[in-house]
Amino acid sequence: MAETSKEELFQLIKRLGAFITVKMSNLFSISFQNLDSRSIGAVAGLAVAIFFTWRLLRSPGGGSRGRQRKRQASTPSSSGTSAHSSASLIPSAASLSSENSRAQNVVDEFFQPVKPTLGQIVRQKLSEGRKVTCRLLEIVLEENSPEELQKQATVRSSVLEVLLEITKFCDLYLMDRVLDDESEKRVLVALEDAGVFASGGLVKDKVLFCSTENGRSSFVRQLEPDWHIDTNPEIISQLARFIKYQLHVSPIRTERTAANVFSAPSLEQFFGSV
Incomplete structure (x- = not known):
């Protein structure tokens, strides 16, 4: 289950990277000498979106996975405890999915198409x-x-x-x-x-x-x-x-x-x- 969560996070980061690349390309298709206050605001929004997305992907997921590794290392190996550990990972996967959705929403909000003046x-x-x-x-x-x-x-x-x-x-x-x-x-x-x-x-x-x-x-x-x-x-x-x-x-x-x-x-x- 942990490997699956890592794979999902890796795929999210890949999709997020591709998404940001496309948006950056569209945003900077207008030359810098033509930037007005709305375009500058879009650039600022880009920076904020990247920062918050990084925080969302880094803090909660990383902490929960660290706690899971410590819990698994300190618990004796048995069929009962193994079942309990597997069960405890299910909420973490759901939490990761929720975090992915939140991160995507942040990016979508800041990357709304900027209509040229x-x-x-x-x-x-x-x-x-x-x-x-x-x-x-x-x-x-x-x-x-x-x-x-x-x-x-x-x-x-x-x-x-x-x-x-x-x-x-x-x-x-x-x-x-x-x-x-x-x-x-x-x-x-x-x-x-x-x-x-x-x-x-x-x-x-x-x-x-x-x-x-x-x-x-x-x-x-x-x-x-x-x-x-x-x-x-x-x-x-x-x-x-x-x-x-x-x-x-x-x-x-x-x-x-x-x-x-x-x-x-x-x-x-x-x-x-x-």
């Missing part, structure tokens, strides 16, 4: 790109054409969180074609009312306007961003050989035109925030 997802998706250019119409604004901007400009509420995360670590430029100065003012007021400028990551000078689609393409070429985000497939195609990465936003699934061109129904869906 939106900021971490944005950085990963953008491959640490530091400059991003993005069209306004159909991506940031509800409106689909310059003609609609002559009447109103409305910021899409679902894109705000992603937009603000991008501005935290990227140099972001917003741009589009307008038909008059009033449309420009209307767009700037809508962005300001939505709080896009509140964080300081995006300023009004980085909202650019032009009178033609080619003008937007020219802006992108001059700025040389790491990423350009647009809805016009022709502009995406023209810029594919000049820009490192592009995101084609389209409600209709399109074939990938180049290795550096990605597609998604919306900016927020590309980052999985909806």
